[in-house]
Structure formats: structure tokens, C-alpha cells
Amino acid sequence: MENGWWRGSGLDALLASITQLEQGLLRVLHALGLAPLVHGQPAWPFDMRVSAAMLTLDAAHARQVGTVLLLLAFAALALLLAALLRWPLRARRAAALMLGLGATGLGSAAWQWPSPVLLWAPAMPTSFHRLPEAAAASAPLHGAGLYARHCLACHGENGDGDGPRAAEGPRWPPTFNRSLLWRRSDGELFWHIRHGMRDAQGRSTMPALPGELPDEAVWQLVGWLQLHAAGQQLARAGEWQLPLSAPPMSVQCDGGPLRPLTALRGQRLRVVALGPRQPAPREDPRFQTVLLSPVARAQEGCLAVSEAAWQAYALAAGVPSQALAGTEFLLDRGGWLRARRRPDDAPWSDAMLVCRGNGSDRPAQALRVAASEGDGLDQLLARMDAEPVRPVRGGRLH
Ligand code: HEC
Numbered sequence: 225m226e227n228g229w230w231r232g233s234g235l236d237a238l239l240a241s242i243t244q245l246e247q248g249l250l251r252v253l254h255a256l257g258l259a260p261l262v263h264g265q266p267a268w269p270f271d272m273r274v275s276a277a278m279l280t281l282d283a284a285h286a287r288q289v290g291t292v293l294l295l296l297a298f299a300a301l302a303l304l305l306a307a308l309l310r311w312p313l314r315a316r317r318a319a320a321l322m323l324g325l326g327a328t329g330l331g332s333a334a335w336q337w338p339s340p341v342l343l344w345a346p347a348m349p350t351s352f353h354r355l356p357e358a359a360a361a362s363a364p365l366h367g368a369g370l371y372a373r374h375c376l377a378c379h380g381e382n383g384d385g386d387g388p389r390a391a392e393g394p395r396w397p398p399t400f401n402r403s404l405l406w407r408r409s410d411g412e413l414f415w416h417i418r419h420g421m422r423d424a425q426g427r428s429t430m431p432a433l434p435g436e437l438p439d440e441a442v443w444q445l446v447g448w449l450q451l452h453a454a455g456q457q458l459a460r461a462g463e464w465q466l467p468l469s470a471p472p473m474s475v476q477c478d479g480g481p482l483r484p485l486t487a488l489r490g491q492r493l494r495v496v497a498l499g500p501r502q503p504a505p506r507e508d509p510r511f512q513t514v515l516l517s518p519v520a521r522a523q524e525g526c527l528a529v530s531e532a533a534w535q536a537y538a539l540a541a542g543v544p545s546q547a548l549a550g551t552e553f554l555l556d557r558g559g560w561l562r563a564r565r566r567p568d569d570a571p572w573s574d575a576m577l578v579c580r581g582n583g584s585d586r587p588a589q590a591l592r593v594a595a596s597e598g599d600g601l602d603q604l605l606a607r608m609d610a611e612p613v614r615p616v617r618g619g620r621l622h
Contacts, residue, residue, distance in 0.1 A: 235280065238290045242274050250352055263414070263439050264356075267349035275345035277407060288338045295336065299329030350418075353411030355450075359443030361472050364535035367448020370441055374433060382456055383449070395429040400449060401456045406466040413446045414439075451539040458564070459542030464579040467613040468561045470495065470553070471536035475514055477526040485528070488512060489559045492605065495528075497537055499549030510605060511554065518545075554604070560613045563604055573600030574607050581611030 253259035254266035261267065279286045306322035309315040371379075378393075380386040383400035390397050398404055405413065418439070420432035433442055454468045470493075474482045485493075492511040498504060504515055504523060514526045518534040521527070537553065538545040541564060550567030554576075563576045 234290065235283075235286055238286060238293070239276055239279060241293065242276060242279075242289075246273060247352065262349045263353065263418070265350070265353045265411075268347050268351045269349075270347055272344040273347040273351055274343060277345065278342050282342065285338055285342045288336060289343070292333045292336050292338065295329050295333040299326045299333065302326035302329060348412060348415045350411035350415045351409055353409075353414060355410040355414075355443055355447055357472060359440055360447045361532055362440075363444040363447030364451065364471070364539055365532045366441070366444045367452070370437075370445050371448060371452075374437075375445070378430070383453060393429055394423055394427050397430070400453045401460070403466060405450055405453045410443075410446055413449070414442055417445055418442045448539070451536055455539045455542030457542075458540070458578060462578065464561065467579055468540060470555050470559050470561050471533060471540060473516065473528040473530050473533035473536075475526050475528045478524065485514070486559060488514070488526075490557055492557060492608075493555040493559075495537065495553045495555065497534065497548045497551045502549060505552070508601070510601065554608065556608050556613065558613060562608050562613075571600060572604055574604040577604055577607055579613065581608075581613050 250259055250266055250268060253269060259266040259269050274289075279289060302322045303326035306319045306326055309319035309322060376387055377389040378385075378387045378397045379400065380390065380397075385397040385399045387397070408416075416430070417433050420428060421430040423429050433445075451468075451471065454464055454466075457466075458464055470485060473485050475485055475488065476482050494508070494511045494513045496505055496513060496515050498515045498517045498521075500517075500519060500521070504525065505513070507513055507525070512526065514528055515523055516528045516530070516533055516537060517523075518529075518531045520529050534548065535545050537551070538548040540561065541548065541551055541553075543551070552565040553561055554563035554565075554572075556562050560579065562579045563572070564578050565572055565576050569576065
């Protein structure tokens with residue numbers, strides 16, 4: 225358990241502070257005119273960024289980076305105090321002490337400095353770009369067509385890298401159905417699709433998407449690829465091995481205003497894909513139910529009417545959209561898709577947890593839950609709460 229803290233909440237805190245530092249730096253540079261807009265968002269001006277993937281893989285490295293950050297924060301505080309104390313004459317000795325402490329902090333940070341090979345990962349101007357909401361929402365409708373036209377020949381029908389032209393280039397296309405798409409940030413995928421890729425000898429390994437297609441189309445491809453890969457994983461392995469944030473949609477509750485699904489975060493949600501003639505399921509006080517329908521219908525409770533969202537949930541579930549009706553999904557309080565119940569499945573049970581948390585330093589809790597009383601749904605919800613998801617994509621918090 226010695227390393228447990230660095231795999232659990234300590235690591236979360238470290239990742240969160242690095243994300244905030246990087247994004248804060250990007251905002252400051254943008255305000256100073258040093259990070260101009262590229263493809264609509266401020267461009268990261270450096271060749272490198274902190275490799276958060278390495279932090280999640282190597283606990284000793286993570287501990288070292290955390291220590292250095294604390295030492296730097298300590299040194300900054302001491303030096304600030306030294307500067308403030310310099311003015312009144314009487315405080316000269318205190319100022320000298322602070323200066324000494326600050327210098328010691330800096331020296332220790334330099335001494336502890338992690339190996340550059342572990343610390344840095346290559347970056348590109350769009351490394352910190354996020355998939356825009358509008359493109360994420362329209363991706364399910366347009367992504368498949370774009371993919372079939374421009375990508376399928378190499379990457380194959382299901383993204384396994386087995387298209388008819390796969391063997392033509394100097395490198396074989398990768399499969400999208402393992403962890404690749406999760407290891408890249410939205411912006412890194414965008415950059416590679418927009419500008420193509422080259423090998424170390426400068427030969428083109430993947431062509432750029434034709435220039436006449438707008439950035440919007442590239443983002444739609446990114447969003448579609450991510451959903452499609454998640455669906456392939458679920459269909460093949462029976463689980464989402466990597467966490468998936470619930471696809472966006474607009475929800476109206478009891479005739480109120482339309483709100484984004486994210487406005488309901490903080491509570492557990494059940495999303496029910498409701499076919500045209502299907503009756504709404506019974507409410508359950510253990511979660512808020514959101515009914516998803518591709519066509520308008522008169523309905524009490526919370527309702528999302530959207531063809532695009534219907535397609536998105538079908539993609540994520542790895543089923544054709546006409547087979548989605550009757551499927552239910554459970555979202556945890558952070559908005560992550562965690563469990564799925566198919567139309568013909570038995571009542572909810574913890575076997576339907578299809579995204580296990582990656583804060584897996586808490587197995588003891590999970591076992592206690594399994595042994596406790598309550599119906600299958602209670603056990604499922606308890607496991608969802610006991611095994612939270614670490615929201616990392618491309619090494620950054622979602
Ligand atoms: C001519 C074949 C070909 C076509 C067409 C093609 N790709 Fe690729 N793609 C590749 C190859 C080969 C690689 C591996 C390149 C490398 O690693 O240098 C690749 C890599 C990728 C990657 C992984 C990038 C990463 O970060 O490692 C993504 C994502 C991708 N392609 C998406 C697409 C999309 C989307 C399209 C359609 C717009 C597309 N590709 C069209 C051959 C192709």
C-alpha cells in the first residue's frame with residue numbers, strides 16, 4: 225500500500241495540478257500574444273509537454289514529480305516572503321532566512337529533478353485543443369460518411385487497420401480498437417488527421433485530410449472515431465477498457481428549459497433509449513432517469529429528443545442504431561458511462577458494470593460491497609461509487 229496514495233487520490237491531485245499549470249501557462253501566453261490561435265484555439269508553442277501518461281504508469285516517477293512541485297511551491301513562497309521582508313530594516317534577518325530557505329528549496333528541486341525522458345512527451349500546436357461541443361454533437365451523424373470516404377481504404381471497415389490499401393505505405397495503419405485513441409488527446413488526433421503523418425525518414429505514412437474539408441469535419445472524425453472505438457471494445461470484450469464520458473445531448477425536464485446533460489452532473493443518471501412505441505420504464509429513486517428518443521414524443525420526466533444523440537449511444541454501445549431501443553446506461557456522478565443493460569438482459573446487477581474504475585487501489589471496499597445486502601442494482605451502484613474513474617485522455621484530465 226506504500227505506493228497506493230500515488231496511484232489513487234495523490235495521483236489525481238498531481239494530474240489535476242499539472243493540467244491546471246499547463247492550461248494556465250497557455251492562457252497567459254495567449255494573453256501576451258505568444259500563443260496565437262491555430263485551428264480556432266490557442267496553440268501550444270513548445271515542442272514538449274509533461275507526459276502525464278508516464279505519471280500514470282510509473283508510481284516512483286509520479287512521486288518524484290510531486291515532490292519537485294511541492295519543493296518549487298515552497299521555494300516560491302519563501303522567496304516571495306524574502307522579497308516582502310526586505311523593506312523594513314528590522315526584518316533583514318528574517319528575510320535572509322527566507323532567502324536561504326528558498327534557495328534550499330530550489331536546490332533540492334534541482335537535485336530531485338526527474339529524468340527528462342520520463343518527464344516530457346512530444347507536443348504539437350494543437351496538443352491542448354479540445355473537441356468542440358458542436359462537433360462532438362454532430363459527429364455521430366457525419367463521422368461515418370467522412371470515414372468511409374477518406375479513411376476506410378487504409379484503416380478498414382471497423383478500424384482494425386486492415387483496409388484494402390493498408391499494405392501500400394511504408395507503415396501499417398494501427399488498430400483503433402485498443403488503447404491508441406485514449407493515449408492521444410483530442411488535439412493530437414486532430415493534428416495527425418488534419419496534417420497527416422511522416423516517419424523518421426520524412427516519408428509520408430498517412431496522408432493529410434484534403435484541405436478543402438473544414439476543421440469542423442476533422443473534429444467530427446475525431447469524435448466519431450472515439451465513440452466507434454469504444455463501441456468496438458464493448459462489442460468485442462464486453463467492457464469499455466478505458467473510460468468514456470457520456471455523449472452530449474440536450475435534456476428537457478418536465479417542460480423546463482433545454483439544458484445540456486452535463487448540467488445534471490453530480491447525481492447518478494440512467495439514460496434509457498426509448499423506441500417509438502415503447503413505454504417509459506418505472507422511475508427509481510436511486511438515480512435520475514433521462515429518456516432518449518430519436519423522435520419527439522409526449523412524455524413526463526426528463527427527455528432528450530435527438531437523432532444524433534441516439535446514434536452516439538448506439539455507436540458507444542457497438543450496436544446498429546435500429547438495435548438500440550430498450551438499452552439502458554448508468555452514468556456515475558462524474559458523467560462517465562459505467563454500466564449497460566441490453567433490452568433482453570435480466571434486472572440490473574453488478575455484472576453489468578462495463579467500465580470498471582481505474583482508481584483500483586480500493587479493492588477491499590468493492591469486496592465489502594459484494595458481500596453486503598441489497599438487490600443487484602444496489603450492489604452495482606455501490607461498486608460504481610467505490611471504484612471511481614480517473615478522467616485521463618491523452619494524459620490530461622477530461
Ligand atoms: C493511405 C492510408 C491511410 C489513409 C487514407 C488514412 N490513414 Fe490514418 N494512418 C495510416 C497509417 C499508415 C498510420 C500510422 C502512421 C504512423 O504511425 O506514422 C495512420 C495513423 C492514424 C491515426 C493514429 C494517429 C496517432 O496519433 O498515432 C489516426 C487517428 C488516423 N490514422 C486516422 C485517420 C483518419 C480519420 C483518416 C481519414 C481522414 C485516415 N487516418 C486516413 C494510414 C492511412
